[in-house]
Amino acid sequence: MLETLREPLETGAITISRAAWQTDFPAACQLVAAMNPCPCGWRGDPSGRCRCTPEAAARYRRKLSGPLLDRIDIQIEIPALPPVEIASRASAPGESSAAIAARVAVARERQIARQGKTNRELSGRETDEVCHPDAAGEALLREAGERFGWSARAYYRALKVARTIADLAGASTPEAAHVAEAVQYRRVFSDQ
Ligand SMILES: [Zn+2]
Numbered sequence: 001m002l003e004t005l006r007e008p009l010e011t012g013a014i015t016i017s018r019a020a021w022q023t024d025f026p027a028a029c030q031l032v033a034a035m036n037p038c039p040c041g042w043r044g045d046p047s048g049r050c051r052c053t054p055e056a057a058a059r060y061r062r063k064l065s066g067p068l069l070d071r072i073d074i075q076i077e078i079p080a081l082p083p084v085e086i087a088s089r090a091s092a093p094g095e096s097s098a099a100i101a102a103r104v105a106v107a108r109e110r111q112i113a114r115q116g117k118t119n120r121e122l123s124g125r126e127t128d129e130v131c132h133p134d135a136a137g138e139a140l141l142r143e144a145g146e147r148f149g150w151s152a153r154a155y156y157r158a159l160k161v162a163r164t165i166a167d168l169a170g171a172s173t174p175e176a177a178h179v180a181e182a183v184q185y186r187r188v189f190s191d192q
Pocket residue numbers: 038039040041042043050051052
């Protein structure tokens with residue numbers, strides 16, 4: 001069932017086929033999903049409450065196929081916050097959503113001005129032209145791709161994320177720091 005998400009995540013459209021007809025529907029979406037790290041949900045918690053075997057945890061994570069994970073650009077682990085920290089954060093809020101939205105709007109305008117579309121919509125060839133990092137960034141990306149066994153799709157998606165991080169920073173070319181951040185967003189499922 002999850003695997004049916006692959007088509008809209010890749011093409012922004014979904015094809016419905018019946019005996020007599022076939023039609024495409026627009027399905028561009030922003031997928032936000034969450035999962036537990038293991039069947040009981042406590043894996044990695046300092047309390048040591050998780051009793052799952054490493055095999056059980058690995059089997060649980062394998063429910064997400066490589067091809068589906070390839071299409072999810074940002075994958076991060078979020079540890080549970082201790083209650084005392086939740087309380088202190090509530091009283092000292094960080095940057096406002098409005099300020100972040102303004103920064104995102106500027107980065108988006110930068111993409112449209114440069115290439116007439118967002119980074120997400122770039123084809124493979126356009127990605128090569130527009131997202132090319134500097135020499136240090138390129139070396140870093142190649143090394144990460146080899147170490148984590150990335151597919152071509154994962155490689156290009158990381159490249160687009162690095163380009164987007166550079167756009168948010170106002171940099172004309174993705175640099176090593178932008179590439180390193182993009183690599184970090186694709187590591188959770190790479191280390192097993
Ligand atoms: Zn567990």
